[in-house]
Amino acid sequence: MPLIFVNYRTDDEEATATLVDRELSRVFGNENVFRASKSIGPGSRFPQELLTAVRRSSVLLAVIGPRWLKAGGTGYRSPLEDESDWTRREIQEALETGAVVIPLLVGGAKRLGSEDLPAEIGDLADCQYRRLNHRNAEADLTGLADDLVRLLPELAAAARSNGYRSPSATSDDDGGGDPDGSGDARVRARVIKHRQRGGIGNLNGDFSGTFVSEPQGPVHTGSGHLYQAREQYLGSRISSDGGAVNYVADNHGDVQQGDRNGRPEDGKR
Numbered sequence: 001m002p003l004i005f006v007n008y009r010t011d012d013e014e015a016t017a018t019l020v021d022r023e024l025s026r027v028f029g030n031e032n033v034f035r036a037s038k039s040i041g042p043g044s045r046f047p048q049e050l051l052t053a054v055r056r057s058s059v060l061l062a063v064i065g066p067r068w069l070k071a072g073g074t075g076y077r078s079p080l081e082d083e084s085d086w087t088r089r090e091i092q093e094a095l096e097t098g099a100v101v102i103p104l105l106v107g108g109a110k111r112l113g114s115e116d117l118p119a120e121i122g123d124l125a126d127c128q129y130r131r132l133n134h135r136n137a138e139a140d141l142t143g144l145a146d147d148l149v150r151l152l153p154e155l156a157a158a159a160r161s162n163g164y165r166s167p168s169a170t171s172d173d174d175g176g177g178d179p180d181g182s183g184d185a186r187v188r189a190r191v192i193k194h195r196q197r198g199g200i201g202n203l204n205g206d207f208s209g210t211f212v213s214e215p216q217g218p219v220h221t222g223s224g225h226l227y228q229a230r231e232q233y234l235g236s237r238i239s240s241d242g243g244a245v246n247y248v249a250d251n252h253g254d255v256q257q258g259d260r261n262g263r264p265e266d267g268k269r
Contacts, residue, residue, distance in 0.1 A: 002034035005057035013065035023141040060094035065106040103129040
């Protein structure tokens with residue numbers, strides 16, 4: 001018994017219906033997604049197969065593109081006005097049997113109004129819709145699958161048995177959440193995974209830049225030269241307990257070797 005029925009109009013968004021079918025079949029299993037051109041075998045009685053499938057489905061996805069209401073072209077009445085129109089009949093059956101009906105608006109398709117529809121399927125205008133943009137198809141289809149998983153327990157069970165795991169659930173498991181609301185003021189553990197002792201590395205994520213781990217000598221990040229001596233009066237001093245005195249100045253000459261008092265040797269001034 002299929003759980004999801006893909007309803008579409010052949011001369012409107014048939015290719016999109018195929019794309020939807022393939023993605024949902026991957027998530028819920030091929031046998032749980034019904035699409036007429038895929039699911040009805042040769043020699044089967046077309047009307048009976050369609051009506052049986054839609055009556056047994058938990059969800060009907062109505063794939064609606066810009067030509068859905070006027071697929072017959074200018075000068076023709078809407079195909080929905082024909083009581084034998086299969087797109088209309090499938091939606092009507094789903095509404096009458098209590099299935100969840102979700103309009104899937106493709107591209108620039110506008111939301112339906114009750115005035116656009118025959119009275120028999122007028123409730124379709126009140127059903128909460130979802131959108132599918134081909135430029136963002138992967139994310140939109142993933143969001144649709146997640147919606148269906150949350151919507152019905154039988155769909156969640158089918159997805160689990162098929163090995164599906166929501167990307168949003170994976171993100172939460174990786175520590176991507178921010179439960180205390182501290183936001184960007186904190187460096188989250190999932191961003192920083194650098195465990196280097198000594199040397200120079202890079203830091204990415206909420207903060208970025210270069211870090212020096214356990215330096216063993218002078219560290220200089222400016223544009224001038226670095227001088228090291230016990231006494232040298234070339235710039236500001238930075239010292240540490242029991243260590244040498246480091247002087248950093250924005251000089252533009254070469255680094256000179258000084259004597260033990262820090263003064264340049266004769267002939268090297």
